[in-house]
Amino acid sequence: MKTFKLISMALVQGDQTISIPLIDGIIINQENSHRSWILEMYVDKKDSIFFEQYKISGELMEIKAVISYPENEPANFEVAVYAVKEIGDYVSVLFKGTLKRVRRKYAEQLLSQLIANGLSGEELITRFEDDMRMRPQLNV
DSSP states (O other): OEEEEEEEEEETTTTEEEEEESEEEEEOOOTTTTTTEEEEEEEGGGGGGHHHHHHHHOOOOEEEEEEEEETSOOOEEEEEEOOOOOOOEEEEEEEEEEEEEEOOOHHHHHHHHHTTTOHHHHHHHHHOOOOOOOOOOOOO
């Protein structure tokens, strides 16, 4: 098994990406034949009802997780909420799922989109660097 720091997470619903504000998080590659991953995140208590509903329904969620470094391309996962547990002032949400094989080339798509929006020169470089850190949703 390999363990990584979970930097950020976003829920994908249709063509929308909803950022989930993390207090902290960890992700574990179980390195088994099922390509299973375990993700645990700590969030504010106010967000627990949302995840409780997914736990009860058993519905799969598509998420994008940035692992280890903010500059890394988000990895796409299909997960189910396995547990939601209150810990102090926060809530631990435990997911189990698999890594989706298709990875978009975020940097290339971002650059193409910025150029299509008419940016060039120093403005293009500055915006590209900022967006690579912030990872806004792209119009794909």
